[in-house]
Amino acid sequence: MLSVGAVNQASAQETKVRWFGHATFSITTPRGKVLLIDPWLTNPSNPEAKDGKDPLAAAPKVDYLLVTHGHRDHVGDAVEIARKTGAVLVSNPELAGNLVKLAGFPAKQAATDAVMGIGGEILLADGEVTVAMTPAVHSSSVFNPKAGPTEAERAYGGNPAGFVIMIKGGPTIYHSGDTAYFRDMETVGEQYRVDLALLNIGGHFGMEPRMAARAAQSVRARLAVPQHYATFPGIAQNADEFAAELKRLKIPFYEMKPGETIIFRGSQMIRK
């Protein structure tokens, strides 16, 4: 297992946010805890999954797996990562239950008080991290590997969600999950100081780039980063339209490359 080791002085107050492509991000807190959101590490955009490489071969350090909803491109490799790392699942109870029952997610790691519902906030990592679950307008179902003539292809996955992740001494990060634009995103902006908004811009199954820019405005993003695009056919293949619309709205934008890490000191991005 890859260990973070001693946290040195220089990095003690740094929060690292890494994009693996699609909706998959890791957040490493100043104290070295690792949260992995929508953990599809084997997605085709992840440089660690290219040229026959297996991104799961070396088990990463993961403390918490946050899953917004049950679709395959968001549950991703959650089961294998959970088995390798012992990471605790943060999701709604129906999704947690069906991931255990149908996909073999380790039961103990899906039955903690990190199972939560929309509107709730929980403390993780001895209080260093607060996670709020926010609404998303989408659907959520778990693919059933035992599907057949008598078993449905999909099982209930609870309500789809987004997350607001508040890091003590670090940024507050909004991950939209998969969602349409909805006006109550303004409530997210009123209730939380969103330093970084990770917004799905791919269209087709969720927000079109133009509406994703409106979402950035509604949550009052201090920095908007696009996700959920250029992964497979049918969704936007670049972030140009999103960037142009944000420019018009005067909202700071940064386009991460898959595999890239950005670093925050306090709530400010200091290094890309």
Ligand SMILES: [Zn+2]
């Ligand atoms: Zn998706």
